[in-house]
Amino acid sequence: MLRLGTPAYLWRVWARGREEPDYRLNWWQRLGWYDKAYRAQWRGAEGFRDACPVVWVHAVSLGEARAAVPLIQALRRQCAGMRLLLTHTTATGREAGKALLNAEHGDMQTWLPYDTPGAVWRFLRFHRPQVGVLMETEVWPNVQHQALEAGVPMVLANARLSEKSLRQGLRLSALMKPAAQALAAVLAQTDADARRLAQLLQGASPNGLQALRVCGNVKFDMSPDAALLARGRAWQQALKAQVPDAHLVMAASTREGEEASLLAAWQAARKPAGARLLIVPRHPQRFDEVAMRVQASGLSLSRRSQWVGDAPDAQALQAQVWLGDSMREMPAYFAASDMALLGGSFAPLGGQNLIEAAACGCPIVVGPSTFNFEEAAELSLAADAARRARDWPEGVAKALAWLQEGSAAERQARCLVFAQAHQGAADLMAREILLRLRPAGRATRGGA
Secondary structure, eight states: OTTTTHHHHHHHHHHHTTTOGGGGTTGGGGGTOOOHHHHHHHHHTTTHHHHSOEEEEEOOSHHHHHHHHHHHHHHHHHSTTOEEEEEESSHHHHHHHGGGOOGGGTOEEEEOOOSSHHHHHHHHHHHOOSEEEEETTOOOHHHHHHHHHHTOOEEEEEEOOOHHHHHHHHHTHHHHHHHHHTOSEEEESSHHHHHHHHHHHTTOOTTSOOEEEEOOOGGGGOOOOHHHHHHHHHHHHHHHHHSTTOEEEEEEEEOTTHHHHHHHHHHHSOOOTTEEEEEEESSGGGHHHHHHHHHHTTOOEEEGGGSSTTSOOHHHHHOSEEEOOOSSOHHHHHHHOSEEEETTTTTTTOOOOOHHHHHTTOOEEEOSOOGGGHHHHHHHHHTTSEEEOSSHHHHHHHHHHHTTSSOHHHHHHHHHHHHHTTOOHHHHHHHHHHTTOOOSOOOOOOOO
């Protein structure tokens, strides 16, 4: 069935490329085919294999690519000179992943092959990884089966599983259970995740799953780039110098359909004259759409992509709304903001990464839906690094009211203490992963 679906899958990739051209980049790699230049580059660094293993890390999209940063850093500390093979499914994940590559070690980046036996087998046969790491929730039947046949240990790292996902997995148990049970290890974020994963993994073969343990969340180990933090603080200083009572409230990683309710709530709220709104959409293909929505609301807009250099220009300093339409600048946006609202949490989408806000010293108001970061949200609320609201109007009101409590330095300190208190997962996971390295060798044929 998956083979029959290949044309539809490729059409979807090609269609997505109309908005994000990188989707069309080297599309044949999604079928496990590699051109002469790629093969030469990979094989030209074969000498690295004798010294250190090939560690394959799959980070499907932007969030997983960011989460992989501290884990890859920990792997490099524990296995100096290791060679990284990094795969993705989305263009935003691939773009973010570029920063993780070390050319001196022969690191390379490619697409995850489509989940058919032949595509996965070609991928494994060519690259011959000695361990595979899947970030968070990515479990694919043929990837797991072919890796098991080829003798490649697969580890699900920073693993999480919501109640909804567990129900879906159990409904599809004939397909998903064998894939999950083929994992060599599952390194869960929380005790609750581990309990749900244990239900899915029940009956694992002795030759498959070797360990299910709780390691914590590697996103607590993320260290925001100091230069980006400094950039954001400079933006904040420039705004406050121009508008003495300025407060910048950020809507972080908003999803489709959220901006309309956010803008309506913002316009209806009682707020200081200097209050400004910063919107950072989750997906770059929506930047223009969100810009048009802001302008249609009657609010003046400044787009980050149109600033000259790294500082807001005169028009930006007067605009009522900033649009964060750039990549890799999230720490700068958090550092510039006095307060944040968590996108994806005011709709039933589970929320985005609230840990990054705390690591940047930015307090955040979350909506009712945070199942993607369930324990992190509760810990953040308990530490008063976050507060919860029922909807966008209450969220905006709570954010504006919180700005009047205490000092900015006090709020920032609470966030930083919270973020630093839960670090250490990356080193734990790296040790577990490296324990499962197989000897270097060629993958065997497991499918066609």
